[in-house]
Amino acid sequence: MLKKWSELPNFMKNEEVKKYYDILEKKKGQLFLKRLFDIVLAIVLIVILSPLILVLAIVIKLTSEGPVFFRQTRVTQYGRRFRIFKFRTMVVNAEKIGTQVTVGDDPRITKIGRLIRKTRLDEIPQLINVLQGDMSFVGTRPEVPKYVKEYKPEMLATLLMVAGITSKASIMFKDEDEILGKFNENIDKVYIENVLSKKMYYNINYIENFTFIEDYKIMLKTAIEVFIR
Numbered sequence: 001m002l003k004k005w006s007e008l009p010n011f012m013k014n015e016e017v018k019k020y021y022d023i024l025e026k027k028k029g030q031l032f033l034k035r036l037f038d039i040v041l042a043i044v045l046i047v048i049l050s051p052l053i054l055v056l057a058i059v060i061k062l063t064s065e066g067p068v069f070f071r072q073t074r075v076t077q078y079g080r081r082f083r084i085f086k087f088r089t090m091v092v093n094a095e096k097i098g099t100q101v102t103v104g105d106d107p108r109i110t111k112i113g114r115l116i117r118k119t120r121l122d123e124i125p126q127l128i129n130v131l132q133g134d135m136s137f138v139g140t141r142p143e144v145p146k147y148v149k150e151y152k153p154e155m156l157a158t159l160l161m162v163a164g165i166t167s168k169a170s171i172m173f174k175d176e177d178e179i180l181g182k183f184n185e186n187i188d189k190v191y192i193e194n195v196l197s198k199k200m201y202y203n204i205n206y207i208e209n210f211t212f213i214e215d216y217k218i219m220l221k222t223a224i225e226v227f228i229r
Helices: 015-025 029-064 113-118 124-134 153-160 169-170 174-178 187-208 212-226
Strands: 069-075 081-087 135-138 164-165
Touching: 015 029, 015 153, 029 081, 029 113, 029 124, 029 135, 029 174, 029 212, 069 187, 081 124, 124 135, 135 212, 153 187, 164 169, 164 212, 169 212
Parallel strands: 135 164
Antiparallel strands: 069 081
16 A cells, blocks of 8 residues: 655655655555455466466476576565566576576577467466565566666656556567567666666556556456467
8 A cells, every 4th residue: 555655765755756646645545446456356366277377387397497486586666675476487597697688589488488478377476476465466567676776766656556467568568578689789778778768658657547447457458468469
């Protein structure tokens, strides 16, 4: 839920963030409904998808060495760090042999991992993060700390809400890895300067126009995109 302005971390207390804080403060009822919806839907989906979760876990374990889940430190509401759950789609220690974003035909991605990523099945374990309160079904995708450090003052407004599994930006940049694959220079720099800023346009717009109904629309659009892919 939304904290009092005085309780926010000092690094977030600026005029740009205050503008969006005032908007969300008037929508506390919808924020409560959003959280309640997250809990109920996450429980229902975990039960329904449990057979698929088991099958994917077995396939991942049998086709490549390493753990079933990929755990990585991400940033969510108020700058709090948490460990995200995803099905592992890359080789073990992939972060140590490349960037923290994937590009085009990234050689670190396993064969089965490529299929799982394309259908976004790797996101299913994030239902656990939703239940823990670290994530929501809709909201700004959680970035790694090194990218959050590059946020401009207005971008910090995205930390007023819990990070999400999907968002407007996720839909618009569904082929982000292919976009980054076109560059040969420093990928981290390209991501920060050419992708992150553009994604933030949609993330900020989401906060400015947040409603529970808008969340439903974004989830529906995401489902359609996954089905098409």
